[in-house]
């Protein structure tokens with residue numbers, strides 16, 4: 001994930017893009033903690049953007065790691 | 070000089086208000102002037118009953134939210150996914166951050182502080198990192214907090230009502246008398262046509278003076294001479310109903326107002342009329358009624374439109390009236406009705422503006438320390454007295 005692209009997405013209030021960027025990072029991260037951290041952010045931005053697909057993907061990842069009910 | 074009564078004197082003064090109309094006095098000056106009395110009213114009058122706080126049309130679709138303040142409390146109006154209006158305290162369950170700052174449609178209610186996120190039914194969707202970075206599970210939360218604090222709410226005639234203390238009878242029971250009287254209007258869909266059908270008025274007066282002025286027709290020929298051209302004083306009748314025990318321990322609220330037998334203003338030169346509500350009794354062809362739903366909502370029904378005024382009490386001597394007009398049929402929103410809608414709104418605005426001078430003048434009069442609350446002319450002021458009785462007995466409720 002490029003920090004620049006992410007910060008630009010957040011500054012523009014583009015939650016759909018932020019959700020996608022966070023999710024890509026979560027899926028590319030090797031450790032569980034890092035994955036879960038980014039997936040948490042992907043989940044929150046997906047909720048805000050109404051992006052059900054990413055919400056589901058992030059939710060599934062977090063549940064698999066025991067980080068979300 | 071602000072007049073503060075001792076609790077004994079206040080009790081005596083309020084007891085005098087609830088007496089028969091031919092011996093009663095009106096509420097004492099302190100009821101209109103004192104910050105302490107106003108604080109007590111918040112609890113005993115507003116929180117204990119069904120108070121109007123806004124309009125359902127301000128949440129046009131599911132997922133809309135609107136933050137408001139009512140009596141200093143931050144509240145959040147929301148329309149949930151199923152289309153139901155819900156009211157919550159506008160405060161996050163975590164560290165008490167105010168949640169929503171702007172009205173609009175949003176997919177989730179996310180706290181700006183640590184991003185705890187709620188759906189429009191108030192349920193917590195996620196508490197990010199609450200169990201440590203990347204961990205969204207916190208057993209303390211799961212045990213104690215599942216979502217926003219909801220306030221009992223009900224929508225009636227376009228108005229959102231809440232019962233803050235949660236102890237009033239259900240809305241339908243509390244207002245059984247009015248619902249019965251207006252059963253033909255109660256469940257009809259309403260059409261709001263936008264900003265051309267609403268306005269607000271700021272008044273330097275206590276909220277009760279706006280209510281009591283609304284309950285009476287006595288002032289019509291003097292304050293609203295233009296109404297007199299089609300609606301003379303002798304064509305008006307009183308509306309007043311005491312609360313009734315519906316079943317043991319459950320009593321409906323009193324209500325009061327006035328009606329006219331000759332409502333029929335000309336709004337178009339060609340004699341065109343707004344279309345009427347479906348299924349009304351023919352008596353409504355010419356009749357219209359204006360009733361206060363205590364404490365703070367003023368309603369009017371006519372065969373072709375209704376209106377609602379939510380009085381927002383801003384302090385002992387300040388109020389804002391939020392006025393919205395609703396039409397009986399959706400096609401009245403179309404352009405061909407624009408001129409008539411404008412004329413109707415202008416007519417009502419003029420009427421309510423004419424009342425400002427008297428409700429503010431009565432407020433000024435309440436600073437006369439020798440004034441005793443005033444007398445009621447029984448033939449003309451009985452509905453006003455019903456309101457005074459209601460307001461006084463709410464204040465007396467715990468003392469007795």
Ligand code: FES
Nearest residue numbers: 161163164180183
């Ligand atoms: S105060 Fe709302 S999330 Fe912390």
Ligand SMILES: [Fe+2]
Nearest residue numbers: 282292293424
């Ligand atoms: Fe009036």
